[in-house]
Amino acid sequence: xxxxxxxxxxxxxxxxxxxxxxxxxxxxxxxxxxxxxxxxxxxxxxxxxxxxxxxxxxxxxxxxxxxxxxxxxxxxxxxxxxxxxxxxxxxxxxxxxxxxxxxxxxxxxxxxxxxxxxxxxxxxxxxxxxxxxxxxxxxxxxxxxxxxxxxxxxxxxxxxxxxxxxxxxxxxxxxxxxxxxxxxxxxxxxxxxxxxxxxxxxxxxxxxxxxxxxxxxxxxxxxxxxxxxxxxxxxxxxxxxxxxxxxxxxxxxxxxxxxxxxxxxxxxxxxxxxxxxxxxxxxxxxxxxxxxxxxxxx
Amino acid sequence: xxxxxxxxxxxxxxxxxxxxxxxxxxxxxxxxxxxxxxxxxxxxxxxxxxxxxxxxxxxxxxxxxxxxxxxxxxxxxxxxxxxxxxxxxxxxxxxxxxxxxxxxxxxxxxxxxxxxxxxxxxxxxxxxxxxxxxxxxxxxxxxxxxxxxxxxxxxxxxxxxxxxxxxxxxxxxxxxxxxxxxxxxxxxxxxxxxxxxxxxxxxxxxxxxxxxxxxxxxxxxxxxxxxxxxxxxxxxxxxxxxxxxxxxxxxxxxxxxxxxxxxxxxxxxxxxxxxxxxxxxxxxxxxxxxxxxxxxxxxxxxxxxxxxxxxxxxxxx
Amino acid sequence: xxxxxxxxxxxxxxxxxxxxxxxxxxxxxxxxxxxxxxxxxxxxxxxxxxxxxxxxxxxxxxxxxxxxxxxxxxxxxxxxxxxxxxxxxxxxxxxxxxxxxxxxxxxxxxxxxxxxxxxxxxxxxxxxxxxxxxxxxxxxxxxxxxxxxxxxxxxxxxxxxxxxxxxxxxxxxxxxxxxxxxxxxxxxxxxxxxxxxxxxxxxxxxxxxxxxxxxxxxxxxxxxxxxxxxxxxxxxxxxxxxxxxxxxxxxxxxxxxxxxxxxxxxxxxxxxxxxxxxxxxxxxxxxxxxxxxxxxxxxxxxxxxxxxxxxxxxxxxxxxxxxxxxxxxxxxxxxxxxxxxxxxxxxxxxxxxxxxxx
Numbered sequence: 001x002x003x004x005x006x007x008x009x010x011x012x013x014x015x016x017x018x019x020x021x022x023x024x025x026x027x028x029x030x031x032x033x034x035x036x037x038x039x040x041x042x043x044x045x046x047x048x049x050x051x052x053x054x055x056x057x058x059x060x061x062x063x064x065x066x067x068x069x070x071x072x073x074x075x076x077x078x079x080x081x082x083x084x085x086x087x088x089x090x091x092x093x094x095x096x097x098x099x100x101x102x103x104x105x106x107x108x109x110x111x112x113x114x115x116x117x118x119x120x121x122x123x124x125x126x127x128x129x130x131x132x133x134x135x136x137x138x139x140x141x142x143x144x145x146x147x148x149x150x151x152x153x154x155x156x157x158x159x160x161x162x163x164x165x166x167x168x169x170x171x172x173x174x175x176x177x178x179x180x181x182x183x184x185x186x187x188x189x190x191x192x193x194x195x196x197x198x199x200x201x202x203x204x205x206x207x208x209x210x211x212x213x214x215x216x217x218x219x220x221x222x223x224x225x226x227x228x229x230x231x232x233x234x235x236x237x238x239x240x241x242x243x244x245x246x247x248x249x250x251x252x253x254x255x256x257x258x259x260x261x262x263x264x265x266x267x268x269x270x271x272x273x274x275x276x277x278x279x280x281x282x283x284x285x286x287x288x289x290x291x292x293x294x295x296x297x298x
Numbered sequence: 299x300x301x302x303x304x305x306x307x308x309x310x311x312x313x314x315x316x317x318x319x320x321x322x323x324x325x326x327x328x329x330x331x332x333x334x335x336x337x338x339x340x341x342x343x344x345x346x347x348x349x350x351x352x353x354x355x356x357x358x359x360x361x362x363x364x365x366x367x368x369x370x371x372x373x374x375x376x377x378x379x380x381x382x383x384x385x386x387x388x389x390x391x392x393x394x395x396x397x398x399x400x401x402x403x404x405x406x407x408x409x410x411x412x413x414x415x416x417x418x419x420x421x422x423x424x425x426x427x428x429x430x431x432x433x434x435x436x437x438x439x440x441x442x443x444x445x446x447x448x449x450x451x452x453x454x455x456x457x458x459x460x461x462x463x464x465x466x467x468x469x470x471x472x473x474x475x476x477x478x479x480x481x482x483x484x485x486x487x488x489x490x491x492x493x494x495x496x497x498x499x500x501x502x503x504x505x506x507x508x509x510x511x512x513x514x515x516x517x518x519x520x521x522x523x524x525x526x527x528x529x530x531x532x533x534x535x536x537x538x539x540x541x542x543x544x545x546x547x548x549x550x551x552x553x554x555x556x557x558x559x560x561x562x563x564x565x566x567x568x569x570x571x572x573x574x575x576x577x578x579x580x581x582x583x584x585x586x587x588x589x590x591x592x593x594x595x596x597x598x599x600x601x602x603x604x605x606x607x608x609x610x611x612x613x614x615x
Numbered sequence: 616x617x618x619x620x621x622x623x624x625x626x627x628x629x630x631x632x633x634x635x636x637x638x639x640x641x642x643x644x645x646x647x648x649x650x651x652x653x654x655x656x657x658x659x660x661x662x663x664x665x666x667x668x669x670x671x672x673x674x675x676x677x678x679x680x681x682x683x684x685x686x687x688x689x690x691x692x693x694x695x696x697x698x699x700x701x702x703x704x705x706x707x708x709x710x711x712x713x714x715x716x717x718x719x720x721x722x723x724x725x726x727x728x729x730x731x732x733x734x735x736x737x738x739x740x741x742x743x744x745x746x747x748x749x750x751x752x753x754x755x756x757x758x759x760x761x762x763x764x765x766x767x768x769x770x771x772x773x774x775x776x777x778x779x780x781x782x783x784x785x786x787x788x789x790x791x792x793x794x795x796x797x798x799x800x801x802x803x804x805x806x807x808x809x810x811x812x813x814x815x816x817x818x819x820x821x822x823x824x825x826x827x828x829x830x831x832x833x834x835x836x837x838x839x840x841x842x843x844x845x846x847x848x849x850x851x852x853x854x855x856x857x858x859x860x861x862x863x864x865x866x867x868x869x870x871x872x873x874x875x876x877x878x879x880x881x882x883x884x885x886x887x888x889x890x891x892x893x894x895x896x897x898x899x900x901x902x903x904x905x906x907x908x909x910x911x912x913x914x915x916x917x918x919x920x921x922x923x924x925x926x927x928x929x930x931x932x933x934x935x936x937x938x939x940x941x942x943x944x945x946x947x948x949x950x951x952x953x954x955x956x957x958x959x960x961x962x963x964x965x966x967x968x969x970x971x972x973x
Contacts, residue, residue, distance in 0.1 A: 140316030143595050144587075145553025152587040155575040156324040191742035192752075195802075198701050199756035199809055200729035209755065213746040232441045236557050239443055240572060255444060259561075266451040273444025281439040288435075 024217075030293040037289035040282040047279060051098035060089035062096045062249050071265045082268040084254065085261055090268060094275055097249035100161075101276065104243065104250070105231030108165055112172035113223040119173065120180020121215060125188055125207055135181060141174040150233050154242040164243035168234055172226055179222045183215045221291055228283040235276045251276050303603060310599050317595060318370065321588040322363050325580050375585035380577045385585035388570060393589060396559070396566030400551040402483060403490035408544045411495040415502025416532075422507050430499060437496030442554065446489040446561040453485060460484050463563040486562040493554050494547035501543045505536040538608045545601035549594040634715045639676035640813055640845050641700070646673045646709035648695050652918070668917050669695040671869035672709070674944060677813065682839065682846040684860030684877065686853060686892070688914055692869040693849045697817040700847065701734045713813075730760050733806035737818035739798035743790040749801045750775065750786040756809040767808070774804040777841075778834060796827035800834065807842065815847045820855060832859055853896045857881050865889045868914055868925040875950035885952040888926045924955065936962045 031037045050057065059080070066087035074082045081090035123134040141149065153167035187193060188211070196206045235252025237243040244250035246257065254272040261269045357365075369375075375385035418430035454462035461482050509515060509532050518528065552567070559568030567586055574582035649666035670692040677683045685693050698704045700711065702718065702725055713731065716723035733756075736742040743752050753771035758764060772782035778800040790798055799819065806814050816835070820828045836859065839846060850856050856863060857877055864874040865888065873886040884890040891910045910929060915921055921928050927937035937955060940962070944953040955963040 136312065137316070139313055140320060143313050143317050143598075144320075144591050145550045145594055147550075147556055148553030148587065148590055148594075151553075151556055151571060151575075152321075152324060152583070153327075155571065155583050156328045156580070158329055158578075191736040191738055192744040194698075194703055195734065195736065195742050195805065196744075196755065197703055198729055198732075198734050199759050200726040201755070201759040205759065209747075210744050214744070228439055232439075235441060236443060239557065240560060240575070242575065252441075255447070259447065262447055262451050263455050266455055270444070270448055270451060273441055273447060276441045276444060277439060280441065281435065284435055284439045 027290070027293045031289055034289045034293065036285050037293070040285040040289070043278065043282040044286065047098055047102065047282075050095050051102050054095040054099060058089070058092035058095050060092045062088060062092040063247055064088060071261050071268065073265060074267050081271060082265060084268070085257055090271060093249040093254060094251070094271060097251050097254060097272065098275070100244055100248060100250040101231070101235060101252070102279070104161065104164065104168075104234035104238075105279070106227055108168035108234070109172055109223055109226050109230045111165075111169045112176050112226075113220065115169070116173045116176030116223075117180045117216065117219050120177040120182075120219070121184045121207065121211065123177070124181040124184025124215075125203065125211060127185070127188070131181070134177075138174045138177050141170070142178070146171050146229065147233065147236070150237060151240065151242070154237055159242050159245060161244055164234065164237045167237070168230060171233070172223075172230065175226065176219065176223055180215065180219045183218050184211060187211055187214050217294070221287070221294055224283070224287040224290060227287070228280040231276060231280045231283065302606060306599065306602060306606075310595060314592060314595055315367075317591045318367050318588065319363060321584050321591065322366055324584050324587065328578075328580055370588065375588065376581040378574075378582045379579045380573070380582065385582050388582065389567070389585050389589045392565065392567045392570040392586070393593070395564065396552060396555050396568065399483060399487055399490060399559075399564060399566060400548055400555055402487040403551055404494055404544060404548045406487060406491035407494035407547065408498055408540075410491070411498030412502050412540060414495075415499040416506055418499065419503040419506025419510070422510075427503070430503065434496035434499045437492050437499070440492060442489055442493060443557040443561050445492060446486065446558050449485050449489055450561070463561075482562075482564075486558055486564050489561075490551055490555060490558050493551060494544065497547060498540065498543055502536060502540050505539055506532055509535050538605055542601050542605045545597060545604075549597040552590050552593060636679050638679070638715055640679045640714055641677035641847075642712040643673060643675050643700070644710045644712070646670055646696070646699055646711065647707045648692075648699055648704065649707045665918050668869050668920055670699060670706075671917075671920070673866070673869070673871055675864055675871060675874060677845060677847055678862070680843065680845055681861040682848050682859055684856035684863040685847060685849040685866060686851065686856050686863060687866035687872075688892075688910075689851060690868075690914055690917065691866040692917075693851075693866055694817055695869075696866070697734065697815050697847070697849050700815055701732060702729070703734075730756075730809045731811050732813045732815065733809060733811040734815040734817060735799070735802050735806050735819040737821055739795050739802055739822065740790065742802055743798060743805075745790055748787050748789060749793070750782075752790075753801065753805045753808045756805065760809055770808060771804070774807055775801070777807075777838070778804045780804075794827075796823055796831060799823060799831055803831075803835070803838070807838065810842075811844070813845045813847065815849070817849045818851070819848075821850060821852060828855070835859065853881075853893065865892065868917055868920050870925055871944055871951070871953060872926065873950070873952040873954075874944075875952075879950065885947070885950060885957055886926075886954045887930045887932050887956075891929070891931075924953075932956065932965060934963055 031041075059078075066083070069076075069079070069083050069087040071085055071087075072079055072083040074080070076082050079089050079091070081094065084090055084093065119134060119138070123131045144152070150167050150171045153170055154164050157163035157167060193206060193210055196210050201209075234243060235250070235255070238250050238252030239256045241253075241256065244253045246253065251272040255269075255276075258265075258269040258272065373386050375389065377383065378385050378388055381388065414430040414433060418427040421427055450462045453460045462485070464482055510528075515528065515531065518531070523531075555564075555566060556568030556571055558564070559566045560572050563569065567590055571583065571586050573579070574586060647668075648670040649668055652665045652667060673692070673696060675683070685696065687693050695704070699706050702711075711718045713723060713728055718728045719725050743749065747755070750768060750771040753774060754764070754767035757767035757770055762770070772786055775782045775785055780797060780800055785793070785797070785801075790801070793801065799822075802819075819835075820831050823831060832855065835846070838844065846859075848856065848859055860877045862874060863877045863880045865872045865880075865886065867888050872888045873880065873884065875885070880889065881893065884893055895910055915925070915928055921938065923936075923938040923940055924930070924933075924942050927933040930937065940955060942953040942955045942958055942961070944951050945958060947957065955961040956965050958966065960966070
C-alpha cells in the first residue's frame with residue numbers, strides 16, 4: 001500500500017502477467033472470498049448510499065441553527081449525535097457532509113486517472129525525447145511533498161471547491177502518470193506490440209487494441225490506492241479553510257469549526273474526523289485487497 | 299562513484315530550477331493582477347510603482363523569473379506583506395521550529411516503526427505480524443490533523459497531562475530544552491510520528507522477512523549461529539534501506555507538518571503558511587514553499603548519495 | 616475464404632512476384648545498426664558516446680522459395696538483423712530491397728512491405744496479447760490492412776485449422792490457456808494471416824520442447840510448400856538449422872562470416888569461425904567426432920570490436936595481418952566467405968592453401 005501523506009517515491013513494478021477477459025470475474029470472485037474486502041466494501045457502500053439518500057434520511061435540517069441547542073452531547077433527546085457549535089444536528093450534517101467529502105476525495109483521483117494515464121501512456125509509448133520532456137516535467141511536480149503541493153496550489157488559487165479539486169488533481173497527476181509510463185514502457189517492450197507493428201498497424205491502433213487493455217487495470221488499481229490519501233487531503237484543505245466554505249457541511253470543515261469545542265464536547269468534536277478515518281481505512285483496505293486479488297497468477 | 303555523485307547532482311539542478319519556476323508561477327496563478335495580490339489594500343501609488351519595479355512586472359516573464367531566481371539564490375525572498383519583514387528571515391526561523399518537531403517525530407516514528415516491523419517480520423504470519431500490519435494500515439489511514447485533536451482531547455482535556463497548543467511559556471523566541479518547553483512538543487511530535495511509522499514498519503517488515511528467507515541465513519542458523527548473531531546480521535543488512543526510508547519520510551514530514559502545526563499552533567512553517575494564506579501574503583507563501591521544496595529535493599539527493607555510499611550495489615542510473 | 620483460395624490470392628496479388636524466380640526476394644546491402652549507449656547529459660556535452668555495433672555492414676540475399684538459416688553465438692546480431700528486416704528498428708545505414716523495390720520507397724511503402732513480410736518471435740507467451748482471444752490476435756493483421764471483420768475472422772479460423780488447432784476448440788481461447796507449442800502455432804497462423812511472401816522466424820522453435828519442436832518444424836515445412844513461402848530462419852541450434860535450411864548464413868560480431876548451401880557449409884566449412892562453431896556441435900557419430908578445438912570464451916565486446924578480422928582474437932589460424940586487414944565477403948562458387956585465407960593476394964601465409972576446400 002502506498003497510502004500515506006507521502007506518495008510512493010517510485011512507480012511500483014506492477015505485475016503484468018497475462019490476463020483474459022475473464023480475469024476481472026476472477027478478481028471479483030477472489031474479492032468476494034476476502035472478508036476484509038467485503039467488510040470495507042460494505043462500509044463504503046453504506047457511506048455512498050448515505051450520501052446519495054442524505055436528503056431523505058436526515059432527521060433534521062442540517063442547516064437549521066439554534067442558539068439554544070448549541071453543543072449538545074451525544075444522545076441528547078432528538079439529536080442522536082448531539083449538535084454542533086451553532087446548534088445544528090450533527091447526524092444530519094455528517095450524512096449530508098458525506099456528499100461533499102466523498103465527492104471531493106474521489107473526483108480528483110478520477111480526473112487525475114484520466115489525465116495522468118493519458119500523459120503516462122503517451123510518454124511510455126512514444127519513448128525518446130517526448131518521454132524525456134514529459135517525465136522530467138512530471139519530476140518537478142513530484143519533487144514536492146503532496147501535502148505541500150496541494151496547499152501551495154490551493155493557497156495561491158484561493159479557497160473554494162473548484163480550486164481545491166483543481167489543486168488535488170494536479171497533485172495526483174504526477175504519481176499516476178509515472179505508474180502509467182512505467183507500465184506502458186513494459187507493455188511496449190512485449191513481442192505482441194512488436195508483432196502488431198510488424199503487421200503495419202499505426203500507433204493509435206496499437207495503443208487502442210494492444211496497450212490500453214493491458215495497462216489500464218494496473219493503473220486503476222494504483223489510482224484506487226490514492227483515494228484514501230485524497231480523502232484525507234481534501235478534508236485537510238477544508239480543515240485549513242481552503243476547500244468547502246461554511247455553512248456547507250463537509251467533514252474537514254466541520255472538524256475545523258468544532259475545534260473550539262474540544263474541551264466542552266470532545267466526542268462531538270471528534271465525530272467528523274472519525275468519519276474521514278473510517279472512509280480512508282475502508283478505501284485503503286479495499287485497494288489492498290484489490291491489489292492482492294490481482295496479484296495472483298492467472 | 300565520483301561520477302555517479304556528479305551525475306546525480308547535475309540531474310538535480312534542472313529539478314531545482316523547475317521547482318523554483320513552479321514557485322514563481324504560484325504568484326501568477328493567483329487570481330487577479332499579481333501586483334494587486336501583493337499590494338496591501340491601502341497601497342499608495344508610490345508604493346505601487348516601487349513594487350512594480352521591484353517585482354519587475356513590467357518586464358517579460360523569463361526576465362522576471364531569472365531576476366527573481368537570482369535574488370532568491372542570494373537569499374532575498376522579498377518582504378512579507380503582513381509583517382513587512384524579509385520573507386527569508388521569517389521562513390528560516392519557522393523552518394528551524396518545524397525541523398525540530400519533524401526530527402523528533404521521525405525518531406519516534408522510526409523507533410516504533412522499526413520495532414513493529416522487526417517483530418512482524420521475525421514472526422511472519424503470526425498474530426503479531428497481523429496486528430502490526432493492522433496498526434500500520436490504521437497509521438496510514440488516519441487523518442493526522444484529527445489524530446492531533448484526539449490526543450489533545452485525551453491528554454490535555456481529560457488527563458490534563460500536557461499542554462494543548464503553543465510552543466512554551468515564552469513563545470518560540472525563547473526556546474529552551476527543559477520540560478517546561480519540551481512538554482509542548484510531545485503531542486505534536488507524537489501525532490506527526492504516526493505518518494512515517496506505518497511506512498517504516500512496512501519497509502522493515504519486508505526487509506527482515508527477506509533477509510531471514512535468504513539461503514545463507516538459513517545456513518547460518520543450521521550452523522548454530524545464536525539468535526543474537528542472526529539479529530545482528532539482519533540489522534546490518536536492513537539498516538541502509540530503513541535509514542533511507544527514514545530520511546525520505548523526514549522530507550515528507552516537512553510538508554505533512556502543515557496541518558498538524560495548525561492544530562497545535564506550533565510556530566513552524568505550517569503555521570507560517572497558514573497565516574500567509576489567510577492574509578493573502580503571497581511573497582511569504584511563495585518563499586515558504588520554495589524553501590521547503592528545495593529542502594525536500596536536497597534531502598532526497600543526500601539520502602540517495604548516502605545510500606549509494608553505504609551500499610554501492612544500489613547505484614541507480 | 617478457404618486456404619486454397621488464399622494461395623491463389625497470393626499469386627494474383629498485384630504485389631506478387633514481379634522479378635521472376637531468378638531475382639532474389641530480399642537483398643540486403645551494407646546494413647548497419649549501431650545502438651547508442653545510454654548517454655548522460657555530461658557525456659553528450661563532451662561529445663561522442665559509444666555505440667554498440669550490433670550489425671555492422673551486412674550483405675546477403677534471400678532467394679525466392681528458399682529457407683535461409685542464420686546462425687551465430689548470442690550477441691552476433693542475428694536478432695537485430697531480424698528486427699531490421701522487419702523494420703521494427705530503423706537501420707543506421709544500408710538498404711533492404713524486396714523483390715526489386717527498395718523498402719520505404721514510393722514503390723514499396725513500409726506498410727505494404729509489412730503485409731508481405733511477417734515475423735514469428737521466440738517467446739510465444741509475450742508475443743500474443745493476453746487480453747485478446749487467439750482468433751482476434753490472428754485477425755488483427757488482416758484488419759489493419761482493410762480486410763473486413765467477418766472475413767478476417769473466417770481467415771483466422773481457417774488458419775487455425777491449417778496449423779493444427781481445431782478452430783471450434785481454440786478460436787475463443789486466451790493465450791494463457793494454451794501450451795507453448797500451441798501458442799507458437801497460433802503465432803505462425805498470425806504471421807500467415809496477412810498472406811506474406813517472406814516469414815522471418817526468430818528463434819521460433821528454440822523455446823519449445825524437443826518433441827514439440829520437431830512437430831512445429833514439420834508444420835513450417837508443410838506450410839512453406841503449401842503457401843509458397845520464403846523463410847529466414849534464425850536459430851542458435853545448428854541441428855535445427857541444418858535440418859530446415861537450404862542455405863545458411865553464419866554471423867560473427869555483427870558481420871557475415873560465411874554463407875553457402877546448407878549441406879556444403881556443414882560438411883566443408885570455409886571460415887575458421889564456422890569450423891569452430893560446428894565443432895562445438897555434438898555429433899552422434901563417433902567417426903565424425905571433432906578434433907578441432909571448440910570455441911573458448913565469449914565473443915569480444917561489440918562496443919569495441921577487434922580491428923581487422925573480428926574473429927582474429929579467437930581464431931586458431933590468426934596471423935598479424937588479420938588484425939590489420941579487414942577481409943571482404945568474397946564469393947567462391949555458390950559460397951561466400953570473409954577470411955583472408957580465402958582472399959587471393961592477401962598477406963596471410965596460408966592464403967591459397969585451400970586447407971578447407973574439399
